[in-house]
Amino acid sequence: MTLSYSHAHQQGSGTTEVVAVLVAITDHTARVLTVAQGKLLPNGPLMPLHRSLQAGVRQWVEEQTQQPLGYLEQLYTFVDTNRRNIDGHALVYVSYLGLVQETQIQALQSQALWRDWYDYFPWENHLDGMPNIIMDFIVPALLDWANSAPDSITQQRRRQRIHLCWGVDTETLDSAQDKDTYHQSSTTNGYDWVSEHVLLRYEMLYEAGLIPESSNYQPQKLPKHWAQIIGTPMYYDHRRVIATAISRLRAKIEYRPLIFGLMPDVFTLSQLQQSVEALSGVRLHKQNFRRLLDSQNLVTETGQSSSAQRGRPAKLYRFCHDIELQSLLMDSKLPKRK
Numbered sequence: 001m002t003l004s005y006s007h008a009h010q011q012g013s014g015t016t017e018v019v020a021v022l023v024a025i026t027d028h029t030a031r032v033l034t035v036a037q038g039k040l041l042p043n044g045p046l047m048p049l050h051r052s053l054q055a056g057v058r059q060w061v062e063e064q065t066q067q068p069l070g071y072l073e074q075l076y077t078f079v080d081t082n083r084r085n086i087d088g089h090a091l092v093y094v095s096y097l098g099l100v101q102e103t104q105i106q107a108l109q110s111q112a113l114w115r116d117w118y119d120y121f122p123w124e125n126h127l128d129g130m131p132n133i134i135m136d137f138i139v140p141a142l143l144d145w146a147n148s149a150p151d152s153i154t155q156q157r158r159r160q161r162i163h164l165c166w167g168v169d170t171e172t173l174d175s176a177q178d179k180d181t182y183h184q185s186s187t188t189n190g191y192d193w194v195s196e197h198v199l200l201r202y203e204m205l206y207e208a209g210l211i212p213e214s215s216n217y218q219p220q221k222l223p224k225h226w227a228q229i230i231g232t233p234m235y236y237d238h239r240r241v242i243a244t245a246i247s248r249l250r251a252k253i254e255y256r257p258l259i260f261g262l263m264p265d266v267f268t269l270s271q272l273q274q275s276v277e278a279l280s281g282v283r284l285h286k287q288n289f290r291r292l293l294d295s296q297n298l299v300t301e302t303g304q305s306s307s308a309q310r311g312r313p314a315k316l317y318r319f320c321h322d323i324e325l326q327s328l329l330m331d332s333k334l335p336k337r338k
Contacts (some may be wrong), residue, residue, distance in 0.1 A: 017093040021245035039184035065112035099261035166194035
């Protein structure tokens with residue numbers, strides 16, 4: 001590639017950009033809309049003709065992707081010290097999170113590409129259990145980083161961060177003679193995976209120099225196929241923006257039914273559960289999930305059934321008419337795992 005992952009801003013006098021993380025669920029897979037062959041999120045400079053930041057992000061998204069926008073909220077404001085304008089000022093970019101229903105996904109321009117968000121964060125997909133890359137590669141590399149700290153206090157703090165962010169008992173990993181011992185100890189000593197810590201995990205990998213976006217990245221010191229297992233890198237630190245968006249969604253879905261913004265008008269309960277699982281990255285307990293839906297009055301039957309090719313047709317549901325308004329007020333928490 002001809003560009004580094006933290007390259008200088010193209011010459012210009014502006015200091016503010018807007019960037020959008022658009023999320024959709026297609027075939028029970030969480031996806032993000034990208035441009036530049038998956039290396040950037042839709043983005044552009046804030047210009048005088050824009051009435052507001054939101055107007056700016058809507059214009060750039062529609063111009064670069066032709067994707068219509070629905071739900072949109074401001075995500076975070078970042079300062080990118082690696083990118084400078086013509087006057088030498090650091091770039092500030094304001095990020096937005098948008099949710100797109102499956103039925104809104106259209107044939108997009110050639111520069112726009114929907115990508116599975118686990119392409120960028122493979123360690124976040126626990127739908128089939130803890131990914132092997134965490135135990136085999138990531139945690140050992142983080143332990144090396146922790147042990148390289150100049151003093152014992154910093155070493156201990158780094159190890160504590162590994163405990164909390166990655167859901168593993170690293171002391172047991174050091175002493176374990178095999179993977180089975182590691183798995184047993186890591187679950188019985190009080191450490192657990194917290195889905196919404198996506199940004200914390202990403203920033204730890206960045207700080208440790210384990211991802212290409214980091215200025216400390218030294219692939220020659222890492223395992224041979226490290227670049228293939230650590231996820232797809234992005235320019236302009238846009239992978240950090242996606243990590244922030246996933247953290248926001250995973251945290252919010254615990255107390256607001258934002259999933260309504262990603263679902264078609266009618267759906268089966270299995271489709272709804274699989275969509276929530278796609279966002280959270282963990283499996284849900286089927287009966288607990290359905291009891292929650294019943295107790296919170298989130299969905300209602302349509303009186304119709306799906307045209308299943310195999311087995312019995314499943315009942316079709318829709319969200320209650322005022323669910324969007326309710327989502328601003330209610331404290332309805334979705335279960336995260338079995």
